[in-house]
Amino acid sequence: MWPRLFLSRYPGPRRVLYFSIAASAGASAVLVVWTLLLARAIDIGFLRETSVTALFAILGALLLVRGALLWIAERLAQSSSSRLRSEARSDLVDSVIRSGPATIGNERVGEIGSVIGGGIDSLDRYVSAFLPAIALAGMVPIAIFALVAILDPWTALILLFTGPMLIALLAVIGGRTRALAQHRFDELGWLSAFYLDMIRGLPTLKAFGRAHDGADSIEVASKRFGETTMDVLRTAFQTSLVIEWAATAATALVAVQVSFRMIDG
Incomplete structure (x- = not known):
C-alpha cells in the first residue's frame, strides 16, 4: 500500500502530524521575518548610524519563538510517528491472529516477523521527518519566492x-x-x-x-x-x-x- 494511503487509515496520528507541519511552517515564517529585520538593522546601524538596540531585542525574541516552534514541531512529529507505529503494529498482529495457523502456514514466518518488527519501525523517519519535510518543501519555497519577487524581481x-x-x-x-x-x-x-x-x-x-x-x-x-x-x-x-x-x-x-x-x- 502506498504510504500516504496507509497514513490516511489513522486519523489520530495524521492530525498530530498536521499540527507538527503547521508549527514548522510557523518557524519558517519567523525566520523570514527575522531575516528582513536583520537587513533593516544593518541598514540602520551601518548606513544611517542609528541605534539598533530595539531591533536586536526583537531579533533575539524571534529566535526564541522560532526555537520553541521547532521544538514543538519535533515533539509532535515524534508523537505522531509513535502513535502510528503502535496502532499499525497492533492492527497487523490482530490481522495475523484472525488469519489463523492455516493461512499463516502458507507464508514465510520470518518475513511476517520482519514486517511486524523492522518494517513497522522503518515508518519512524518517514512520518517524523520525510512527510513534514516534503510538506514544507511545497509551501516554504513558494512563499519565499513570492516575497523575493515583490522585493527584488531580478x-x-x-x-x-x-x-x-x-x-x-x-x-x-x-x-x-x-x-x-x-x-x-x-x-x-x-x-x-x-x-x-x-x-x-x-x-x-x-x-x-x-x-x-x-x-x-x-x-x-x-x-x-x-x-x-x-x-x-x-x-x-x-x-x-x-x-x-x-x-x-x-x-x-x-x-x-x-x-x-x-x-x-
Whole structure:
C-alpha cells in the first residue's frame, strides 16, 4: 500500500502530524521575518548610524519563538510517528491472529516477523521527518519566492531558473533512491525468512553433514544485503551533493547580479 494511503487509515496520528507541519511552517515564517529585520538593522546601524538596540531585542525574541516552534514541531512529529507505529503494529498482529495457523502456514514466518518488527519501525523517519519535510518543501519555497519577487524581481528571475533545475535533478536521483530502498526492504524481508528457514532446517543439515553449506549461504546472503545497503547510502549522498551544488550556484548567481547592480548604483 502506498504510504500516504496507509497514513490516511489513522486519523489520530495524521492530525498530530498536521499540527507538527503547521508549527514548522510557523518557524519558517519567523525566520523570514527575522531575516528582513536583520537587513533593516544593518541598514540602520551601518548606513544611517542609528541605534539598533530595539531591533536586536526583537531579533533575539524571534529566535526564541522560532526555537520553541521547532521544538514543538519535533515533539509532535515524534508523537505522531509513535502513535502510528503502535496502532499499525497492533492492527497487523490482530490481522495475523484472525488469519489463523492455516493461512499463516502458507507464508514465510520470518518475513511476517520482519514486517511486524523492522518494517513497522522503518515508518519512524518517514512520518517524523520525510512527510513534514516534503510538506514544507511545497509551501516554504513558494512563499519565499513570492516575497523575493515583490522585493527584488531580478533575483526572483534567477531563482525561477535555478529552482526547476534543482527539482529536476532531485527527481531523477530520488527516483533511483526509492527503487533501491524498496529493493533493500524486500531483501530484508527475504533475509529474515531465509534465516528462520535455515534455523528450522539446521537439524536436518547436521544430520546429512551439510551444516557448512548453510553457513556459506548465510554469508553470501549477508554480503549481498550489505552491498544493497551501500548502494542506497551512495545514492543518498549524491542527493546531498546535488543540493549543495545547486544552492552554491544559486547563491553565486544572486551575489554576482547584486554586486553589479550595486556598482552601477
